[in-house]
Amino acid sequence: MPELPEVETMRRGLAKLVGSRIMGVSRPRSPLRPITIHPGLPALRRAVRARRIVQVGRLGKRVVVWLNSSRAIVIEPRMTGRLLLSTPPDRKHVRLVFRLGGRRKQQLTFWDSRGLGVVHLLRPEEFAENFGPHRLGPDALLITQKMLQIRLRASRRAIKVALMDQRVLAGIGNLYASEILHRAKIHPELPCNRLGPSQWRRLHQAIRRVLREAIRAQGSTLSDGAYGTSDGRAGRFQTAHRVYQRHGHRCPSCQRGTIRRIVQAQRSTFFCPRCQPLGNR
DNA sequence: ATTAATGTTCAGAA
DNA sequence: TTTCTGAACATTAA
Numbered sequence: 001m002p003e004l005p006e007v008e009t010m011r012r013g014l015a016k017l018v019g020s021r022i023m024g025v026s027r028p029r030s031p032l033r034p035i036t037i038h039p040g041l042p043a044l045r046r047a048v049r050a051r052r053i054v055q056v057g058r059l060g061k062r063v064v065v066w067l068n069s070s071r072a073i074v075i076e077p078r079m080t081g082r083l084l085l086s087t088p089p090d091r092k093h094v095r096l097v098f099r100l101g102g103r104r105k106q107q108l109t110f111w112d113s114r115g116l117g118v119v120h121l122l123r124p125e126e127f128a129e130n131f132g133p134h135r136l137g138p139d140a141l142l143i144t145q146k147m148l149q150i151r152l153r154a155s156r157r158a159i160k161v162a163l164m165d166q167r168v169l170a171g172i173g174n175l176y177a178s179e180i181l182h183r184a185k186i187h188p189e190l191p192c193n194r195l196g197p198s199q200w201r202r203l204h205q206a207i208r209r210v211l212r213e214a215i216r217a218q219g220s221t222l223s224d225g226a227y228g229t230s231d232g233r234a235g236r237f238q239t240a241h242r243v244y245q246r247h248g249h250r251c252p253s254c255q256r257g258t259i260r261r262i263v264q265a266q267r268s269t270f271f272c273p274r275c276q277p278l279g280n281r
Numbered sequence: 282a283t284t285a286a287t288g289t290t291c292a293g294a295a
Numbered sequence: 296t297t298t299c300t301g302a303a304c305a306t307t308a309a
Contacts, residue, residue: 166290
């Protein structure tokens with residue numbers, strides 16, 4: 001699940017490539033189904049050859065590599081995709097290799113165990129069309145409390161589900177949604193239109209705090225091995241998780257409640273029933 | 282050995 | 296319009 005902190009960690013790892021030339025891209029043969037490339041590998045090959053990387057950005061949970069041809073390569077890691085400048089964990093799940101210029105023979109590897117990741121090659125107008133404001137809300141680290149409130153206050157959806165909607169705000173997924181709501185002391189099933197002013201304030205603060213702390217720790221690395229830095233090291237935020245996958249444990253905040261697991265929108269939600277009351281406060 | 286669970290995104294249905 | 300459901304996929308735990 002790379003979410004905002006994990007993708008931001010990837011972006012920072014790739015920032016040193018600004019100015020580098022891409023010499024070529026290849027898809028190593030593998031028994032696994034190839035990942036999706038829009039509009040296809042041949043087009044990607046032609047587009048990257050001898051182009052320079054002028055900027056590496058992030059768009060919610062996606063990494064954007066801008067070329068000096070003003071084309072963008074958008075990489076969606078989805079569940080298990082990783083961008084690595086170091087040796088990948090295995091060869092089998094290497095999906096794409098970008099050969100970089102310079103005497104160091106550097107390679108940028110897209111490694112993805114489940115293969116749900118997607119790569120797009122886009123002209124500027126296509127970029128705006130596919131990833132503009134109508135498809136993606138403001139970045140979770142940039143959105144103001146007022147913007148968040150305006151976008152959600154009329155909705156009857158559960159707040160946890162709404163937080164994961166990338167059209168509302170971009171970057172929050174299942175793990176951080178639970179952690180943020182626990183920090184904000186808000187029940188995950190509380191409908192958006194039932195939040196009071198103090199809850200909106202706590203929610204906005206919790207989004208900023210949790211995401212910033214997680215970025216500082218270089219994201220969360222879970223037992224399934226995915227995620228970490230571009231040089232292959234693990235993130236450290238998983239040790240700071242207060243509720244995620246901690247059902248049955250004592251709540252670290254109140255020391256008295258027991259973390260529960262429920263299912264919302266077919267995904268696990270973790271929360272402390274004692275710290276996170278359903279009522280309005 | 283089979284089965285469930287994992288979680289992001291999108292298409293299509295309610 | 297808004298909200299919900301299922302499928303894509305590989306791996307691991309039960």
